Amino acid sequence: MDETLAQALQRLEIKGPVSHGLLHIFPLQGDTHAEQDISLLEGALQAGTLHIEERHEAGSVPELRVVNEGSRRVLILEGDKLIGAKHNRVVNSSVLVAAGSDLTLPGSCIECGRWSYRSRAFSPGTGSPHVALRRLETRSVHDSLRRGRVHRSALWREVHRKAHLHAAASPTHALQDSRSSPSARLDAFEKLTRDLPEGTSGVVVAIGERLVLLEVLAGPRTFARVFRKLLSGYAFESVGLDRPYGTPDPQAVRSFIETAAKAAHEEHQAVGSGRDVRFEDDGISGYALIGERGVLHAAAFAG
Secondary structure, three states, rough: HHHHHHHHHOOEEEEEOEEEOOOEEEEOOOOOOOOOOOEEHHHHHOOOOOOEEEEOOOOOOOOEEEEEEOOOOOEEEOOEEEEEEOOOOEEOEEEEEEEOOOEEEEEEEEEEEOOOOOOOEEEEOOOOOOOOHHHHHHHHHHHHHHHHOOOOOHHHHHHHHHHHHHHOOOOOOOOHHHHHOOOHHHHHHHHHHHHHOOOOOOEEEEEOEEEEEEEEEEOOOHHHHHHHHHHHHHHHHHHHHHHHEEEEEEEEHHHHHHHHHHHHHEEEOOOOEEEEEEEEOOOOOEEEEEEEOOOOEEEEOOO
């Protein structure tokens, strides 16, 4: 196990769940040593200090060019959606972009029916992909790092499955179009942003009794800035389902966190700053981006 990650997870305090429908979210409070004055994707793009575009004129599906002209580091999260250029992408690894740096950002296609420019630069997409798609993407990155194998077809099948579930029409098979049909139901989850207690720096997410995700950010300020976006993905995972019912026992939540903390890990070269840690064990797979002071972003997926 990675000691920095294990210690951060083991120190987490579990609070009572906030719920809507089948979605149950257990707030986590704990270590904030890693929280620093960093920018996030949306803020840096809006400020005009961060630029994301196709790597070259012909384009390359898994690679984008990122230029940070600002004086602050920018944290780009796994699951961040990028809209425009030759087709829409989702970021498949969390990356810390140093000030004044230029790097290649890994991404995956979430719009397989278009390959033509709509804009030169990308803009941030609304919301986050649902949990099942993020889990598939994390496993795809694991396979790519270990064996050089990438299973993009599984990601596209998941995009199509979600669109079919919600009877969503999209001429370019774009993931964001799947949200048009259940949009009113997704809006109802917004109340959970007000129900979450102050000081929350992470969550365990369950659909009924089934635990699906552990997600932790650098600290409560960072988490508060991204929770609405993450919540949209959690909610999208649960809408359209009529089961399972029930709520997980807090002890099951604690066991889930401990399993992630004890999982065997592999460390890989980070795309930007920090350390990229990958882990997979006992039905859990996940990753962590770790900075000088601690965990910047970590997620563990069940199943």
